Amino acid sequence: MTSNRRQMLRLALVGAGLGASGVWAASQRRGEKLFRRPGLAFDTGVALTVAGLDKSEAEAALDAGFAEIRRLERIVGLSTSGSDIRRLNAEGFLAKPDPAMLEMLAVAEDVHRASGGAFDVTVQPLWIFYDSFAKRGAWPTNEEAAPARALIGQNFMRFDENAVSFDQPGMGITLNSLTHGYAADRVAKVLADLGVRRAFVDTGEMEAVGRGPHDRDWTAAVKHPRQPDAMLGTAPLTRAMATAGDYAYTWSADYSRNHILDPRTGFSPASFATVVVIAQRAVVADALSTAVSVLGPDEGAKLLKNFDAEAYGITKTGNVWSTPGFPRDHLA
Numbered sequence: 001m002t003s004n005r006r007q008m009l010r011l012a013l014v015g016a017g018l019g020a021s022g023v024w025a026a027s028q029r030r031g032e033k034l035f036r037r038p039g040l041a042f043d044t045g046v047a048l049t050v051a052g053l054d055k056s057e058a059e060a061a062l063d064a065g066f067a068e069i070r071r072l073e074r075i076v077g078l079s080t081s082g083s084d085i086r087r088l089n090a091e092g093f094l095a096k097p098d099p100a101m102l103e104m105l106a107v108a109e110d111v112h113r114a115s116g117g118a119f120d121v122t123v124q125p126l127w128i129f130y131d132s133f134a135k136r137g138a139w140p141t142n143e144e145a146a147p148a149r150a151l152i153g154q155n156f157m158r159f160d161e162n163a164v165s166f167d168q169p170g171m172g173i174t175l176n177s178l179t180h181g182y183a184a185d186r187v188a189k190v191l192a193d194l195g196v197r198r199a200f201v202d203t204g205e206m207e208a209v210g211r212g213p214h215d216r217d218w219t220a221a222v223k224h225p226r227q228p229d230a231m232l233g234t235a236p237l238t239r240a241m242a243t244a245g246d247y248a249y250t251w252s253a254d255y256s257r258n259h260i261l262d263p264r265t266g267f268s269p270a271s272f273a274t275v276v277v278i279a280q281r282a283v284v285a286d287a288l289s290t291a292v293s294v295l296g297p298d299e300g301a302k303l304l305k306n307f308d309a310e311a312y313g314i315t316k317t318g319n320v321w322s323t324p325g326f327p328r329d330h331l332a
Helices: 055-076 084-091 099-114 121-134 142-149 176-193 282-295 297-306
Strands: 023-027 034-041 044-051 093-095 157-159 163-166 198-202 206-209 218-223 231-237 240-245 272-279 310-315 320-322
Touching: 034 055, 044 055, 044 176, 055 084, 055 099, 055 176, 084 093, 099 121, 099 157, 099 176, 099 282, 099 297, 121 142, 176 198, 176 206, 176 240, 176 282, 218 240, 218 272, 231 272, 240 282, 272 282, 272 297, 282 297, 282 310, 297 310
Parallel strands: none
Antiparallel strands: 023 218, 034 044, 044 198, 093 163, 157 163, 198 206, 206 240, 218 231, 240 272, 272 310, 310 320
């Protein structure tokens, strides 16, 4: 098994390396002082960058941004000891869920329905089952995997302000295809509420507050899915951007078995090596990047229209695909 998921800082200013699953960010012109703070959260590298502030203002803004990240880790961090999501998965019930979890579950439900079930947060038991085999250098038969596949189904999950619960014992959820985007949205709001007018937020997915230094767009460079530390090109970031790639956590050298699972079949989809989505909200872009990876080009394009989103992708055979509105002037 090859695992480079969540192992390095994914975004940096120009001059730093490309991150594990997609992009780094930078202003297009130098000269204005920027303040950038990297860190680790949600099992990945994160970084917050602010511009147009003095040092004390920047430090206060970065402190507030990271405080929000830590708060969300305690709610939906799968590897955070004692987190709400871990208690839910262990007990099958969570009373009085935090509004952040409910908001993510609401987006999950929207994308689940719009995608015809191609997006489903209840794949976690199957993911754990596959990972346990792969760590032993093995792979289960279809019959062996059948009980874990039977636990998949958002229709077996209930949630409201009173509780989140599962209809079947052994069920569990992962919000990893929503958490990073949701965190970007939340941190961007925290910074904006503090009066920050220009910032670049990387919580595993990306969002810009205003424009970059000298009133120029922030620029994102899209990672090559098959060449480590290489990029496919750049795109201006004026909304939120999220990436899903088969290379981010793999169970086979040819990437055919990876962390992206089609909940309808239990297998990894065969179309895309990487999908980059731009949407108004990072949490939506995050979910859509996974859903489009599962659906493939044709059905994926139809789904994107429902959310006023655009996408760019590279298929497993190396072909370039994009929707008409994706800014790919400087991309392959």
